[in-house]
Structure formats: structure tokens, C-alpha cells
Amino acid sequence: MGYYICVETGVNIYVEDINREGRRTILFVHGWPANHRMFEYQFAALGRQGYRCIGLDTRGFGNSDKPAHGYSYDRMADDIRAVVEALQLQDITLGGHSTGGGVAIRYMARHNGYGVAKLALFAAAAPSLIQRPYFPYGLQRQAVEQIIAATHNDRPQMLRDFGNMFFFQHVTEALADWFFQMGLQAANWATAAVAESWLDEEELFTDLGKINVPTLILHGIHDRVCRFPLAEAQHQGIAGSRLVPFEESGHGLFYDQRDKFNEELARFVAE
Template sequence: MATITTRDGTRIFYKDWGSRNAQPILFSHGWPLTADVWDAQMVFFANKGYRVIAHDRRSHGRSDQVWDSNTMDRYADDLAELIEALDLRSVILVGHSTGGGEVTRYVGRHGTGRVAKVALIGAVPPLMLKTEANPGGLPIDVFDGIRKGTYDNRSQFFRDLTIPFYGYNREGAAISEGIRESFWLQGMMGGLKGQLDSIRAFSESDFNADLAKFDKPTLVLHGDDDQIVPIGASALSTVKIVKHAVLKVYEGADHGLTQTYQDRFNADLLEFIET
């Protein structure tokens, strides 16, 4: 297992595939998953000649489970330490859901000196929580429900969450039990305390100031039937902040579109990277 040890002593697991001399693409996963959710993209882009890296966020997957520091700032700093440890330059950052927040906070805290492009996929910025300044967000009760479900019966909650996550509750949806089982397995690899902390990190972090610092080509890709991160308070708001961002909306698509629309997504991401 490949790991780095961060300055606070946390071991972060990562995968590093493809040619070490190629342009790197770094993938950041959503909650409560792991780097494994990106395997199909990593194989696809490595076969296209890119170096591909994906890590398990602290307290998720094979990385250390820590009691404190499960915050968006620390996630971004872990990402920075991984980028520096591998000496990645002209890196393309791809973040899905919570990973989109991680990538965005990385830009806000560490700049874009090592970054070539950014892709935010079903991402949580600018702010998921409903506030007076963000009336389009989701009420705190939604996130309290996620916390309660995760704490009370994490195993069952993760199984149930796959239904809206992948749009399997929509008429005509082709349900993949394999995808559901993989989601459950990845979720159960993580630490409960860190996963609970992460709910606050992805729902209450305000990314407006981070997005204002974007100065690299940016793709904002979202499904308009995303039941986990509704498009209105996320992608449609992000493109109003990030100058020259490219918005791509998948009609009828769910939150887990990197898997349910895998071939289309891979092709669109490749087009963005190579344009």
C-alpha cells in the first residue's frame, strides 16, 4: 500500500497509476467513499497516456482514522501534501461531491501554481446549507437526518442511501446491485467518527471565497436530477462565481453519474482536458 504521512502524523493512502512522466490527473472522492470509486476513470485515463492518482480521505478507506481534524481545511491540506510529496505539476484536479469541496478549498488555501485545470463533478460548493444568505440550500434538518442515520445504523443507512444517490428510485432506472454493494463496502471501510465529522465539513463549509480565487480552466458538471446535491445551489451558483467556467448539465442524471453515465462522463472529461 502506498501512503504518505502528513505533518500531523496521519497516513494517507493513495493509488498512482500510469506513466510517471505523463501529465497527472488527481481524483478526489465523495462521502463516504474511497479512491476505489474512481477505478474506471483511472484505467480509462491511464490508457490515454495520463498519470492518474486517487487517495482515500483521512478517516475514509485505508487512510488513518483520526479523532480530530476531519475538516475541509485539513482535507485540502492533505491534498496539498500529497501533491507536494509526489511533486505533481500541471495537475488536473477532479473532485466529485465532497471531493469537489476538497479541491475547491485546496485552491483557496494553496493557490493554482501546480494546477492546470479543475473539474467539479456533482460538487458541494458554494454552500450546501440553507442560510439567510443562501436560501436555495438544504435545511439543517436534512444533514441532521444524515448524521442520525449514519450513527444509528450506518450499514443499513449506506445501503438505503444508494437508492437516491444513483437515481434508482426513478422510473425505468436500471438498478445495479454490484454498484450498491461496492458503495456499502467502501463506506464501511471508513471510521464512524470521521464520517460524522465529514457531514459537517461538506454541508456547512462556505466555498464562495475559494471559488473566487479560481484562475484556471474549470469544468462544472452536474446532473439536473441530483437528489443528493441539488443543482440550483451548487453548480448553477458556482458558474456565477468562477469566471469562464464551462457548465455541462446531464439531463435526468443522478448524483453518482461518474458510474451511471460512465462512458459519457469519461468522454466529456477527456474532451475538457484535451481542449
């Protein structure tokens, strides 16, 4: 079932709600530049196991409204709060991929984990996607600036280039095009604005220490977008967290090793 939730005046977020009668709920926050459909292999498998799976399209992406503003981690975390309140969700597992993982971390810190019993991070863009003087493990700032420039100049080619570094396992041309089409659904300005937020966002370093729920970290060791040392930093910064390396995965670990991914996530939710 799909529907819209108003998160602020004039801005509606699209939500796909699978198996509403499920015994436990997982709220998925997708990564840049995709939408909720990137988790369709999780919705299918986990839905069959009796879980309620909710996927939202963050503002500017997928079927959600595409305003000119509101692409900071704070605002996107506030959008999650609006969804949680509107659906009256309690004791859920909040799962986020890439930028969605960073936004999920911000949600936990900014909203004190409202409604969340467990946190799952999938190749999360945290504590920093880019290299900083005190954190040399991310992408070079120049690489992100080139992504932003390419978004403004030739977004389809930028999306093709990004797709080429997303998966570690071989994917068919059809699947690569499926991922490409998700990126095209986003607004140009939203795609660029979220990428610009990667350059400015530094508070995730302190946000990690504010997380006080069981946390699962799934991360591919061949990730070329959010490199594996980011996962190690998350593990170090979140007390009691569990890190599971994916030996045959890149950034798209939910597809590269989807059976392992689904098994690890289902086990964590059921614990």
C-alpha cells in the same frame, strides 16, 4: 501502484497511482462516504488513453489512517497539498466529486492552486450543501442532522439509504453493494465529522472567486444530494468556467453516464 504519504505526524494518506508514465496527470478527490475506488471506471478508461490517474483516500476513509481529528475542509485541503508536494506534481488537473469537489475548491483558494493547471468539479458540494438564508438551493439542515444522527445510531442503514438516492440510472444489486462496502470502510467518527462540516462551512462562497484556472463543471440534473442549482452557482462564481449538464444523471454521474463523463473529462484535460 498504491502507497502511503504522511500528511502530518501520525497520519498517513493512501494513494493509488495508475499509469505513472502518463502524459498528463489527473488527481481525483472522492466524495463522502466513499474512497478512491469510486473512480475505477475513470482510472481504467483514462489510463488506457495515456493519462496518469491518481486517487487518494481522504483521511478517515478507505485505506487512509482514521485519526479522531482533522475533518475540516481546511485540513483536508492541506492533506492534498502534502500529496502534491510529496509526489512533486505540476500542471495537473485536480478533480473532486461532491465533498471532494468542495475540498478541491478550498485547496485552490487556500493554497493558491499550487501545482494545478485545471480544475474539474463533479457534482460538487459547493458553495453550500445545505440551505441558508441567502442560498435556498441545498438540502435542508434537518436532513443533514438526520444523516449525522443515523451515522451514530445505525451507520449501515444510513449508508443503504444514501446509496438509494445516489444514482439516477438503475444499478444492479451487486453494484449497489459495492458502493455500500466503500462506505463501510470509513470510520464512523470520520463519516459523522465530515457531515458536520457541511453545516459549518460557508467560506466556499468566497473561495469560488479566487479560482483562476480553467474549470470544468459536470453535474447531473437529477442530483438529489447536490442539487443542480449548486452547479449553476459554481458556474456563476468561477470566472470563465464551463458547465456541462448531465441529462440522465444523479449524484453518481461518473457511473450514470460514465462514457459521457470520461469523454468530457478527457477532452478538458487534453485542451
